[in-house]
Amino acid sequence: MLRPRIIPCLLVHEEGLVKTVSFKNPKYVGDPINAVKIFNEKESDELIVLDIDATVNGVEPDYKLIADLAAECRMPLCYGGGIRTVAQAKRIISLGVEKIAISAAAIENPELIRQIADEIGSQSVVVVLDVKKRMLSKEYDVFLHNGRKNTKLNAVEVAQKAEALGAGEIVINSIENDGQMKGYDLALAEKIRAAVKLPITILGGAGSLDDVAQLIRACGVVGASAGSLFVFKGAYKAVLINYPTVQQRDELVRNTLGAS
Numbered sequence: 073m074l075r076p077r078i079i080p081c082l083l084v085h086e087e088g089l090v091k092t093v094s095f096k097n098p099k100y101v102g103d104p105i106n107a108v109k110i111f112n113e114k115e116s117d118e119l120i121v122l123d124i125d126a127t128v129n130g131v132e133p134d135y136k137l138i139a140d141l142a143a144e145c146r147m148p149l150c151y152g153g154g155i156r157t158v159a160q161a162k163r164i165i166s167l168g169v170e171k172i173a174i175s176a177a178a179i180e181n182p183e184l185i186r187q188i189a190d191e192i193g194s195q196s197v198v199v200v201l202d203v204k205k206r207m208l209s210k211e212y213d214v215f216l217h218n219g220r221k222n223t224k225l226n227a228v229e230v231a232q233k234a235e236a237l238g239a240g241e242i243v244i245n246s247i248e249n250d251g252q253m254k255g256y257d258l259a260l261a262e263k264i265r266a267a268v269k270l271p272i273t274i275l276g277g278a279g280s281l282d283d284v285a286q287l288i289r290a291c292g293v294v295g296a297s298a299g300s301l302f303v304f305k306g307a308y309k310a311v312l313i314n315y316p317t318v319q320q321r322d323e324l325v326r327n328t329l330g331a332s
Contacts, residue, residue: 075325076288078316079297080111081120081275084137084153090124091299093251095202095219098124101303101311104137105144111302112146114315119145120173120243120273120297122200123153127176128217133160135167142168150198156181161188165196173198173243176216179223179230182237189238198273199234200243203227203260212260219247227260228267235268242268243297246276253279253300258290265291273297281316281324288328 082104083090089107090098104121111119121141126133133154142149145168152173155161161172172192177184178199189197202219203212212227231242244264246257254277261274273295274287284296305312316324 074293076293076329077117077273077295078284078321078324079118079120079273079295080107080116080302080315081122081297081299082107082303083299084121084123084134085125087134087137089303091251091303092124095247095250102313105140107303107313108141108144110313111315112144115318116147116315117321118148118150118295120150120152120275122151122173124218126154127156128220133164135163138164138169139167152198152200156184158184158187158191161197162191165192171196171198171241173200175200175202178234178239179214179216179225182233185234185237185239189240194238194240197239198241198243199231199239200245201227201230201234202245202247204247205257205260210259212263215247228263231264231268231272235270239270241271241273241295243273243275243295246274249277250275251300252277253304255279255283256287256296258286261287261291261294265294271295275299281320285324285328288324292329 085098088100089102089104092098148170150171151169155174156177202215214223214225214227214230256277275297278298278301287296
């Protein structure tokens, strides 16, 4: 049967690995390549790496870093940051990356989703939506440029449009929950799960494996992604790369989905 995926999300800022809180105050937590080596040893399901500088600064993806990450990574790798053209997407895939993630470009030029999917396959196209709840509303807006620009587009509608254009996966990133380690926004997750049929991954807020379990109970087979959970340890957030063992993951799935 299909299984939920537990996915570390690494943020790259000024060539280092950082962690943010509500998309602000990036804290240096180590070297990206070293982190990949540790997640290899821990047999991570997948890995998402997002360069949070490239799009904001209007620069090309860091192909040297991407090549180094892909050469080291022994799990499916999704890379995002600065991708604005089909040619860039194809080049990144040629370096050994399984999936490319687009965010701002997918909003500003939605047809790019179809164009990239036609070239590299829908299964390799991930649309990342950074979202925040509207004031006095149950709806969510999509934001760009590290949460600085509100598009005022409805997150559910954008996810549905991305699916129709050929995206293979949607990543929903809660700006308000980012780095809080108080649990996922389950209402948001359920809203997106009900709106689209393609695989979704939820990011933002996980502080424990119990938070992951709650997400899986709410949404079933889903990608549960996290940053702080897998780079910090303890109440004082000491930097320590960690990830659940195979036995812990199997037990979590059995307890939430009843899988054998």
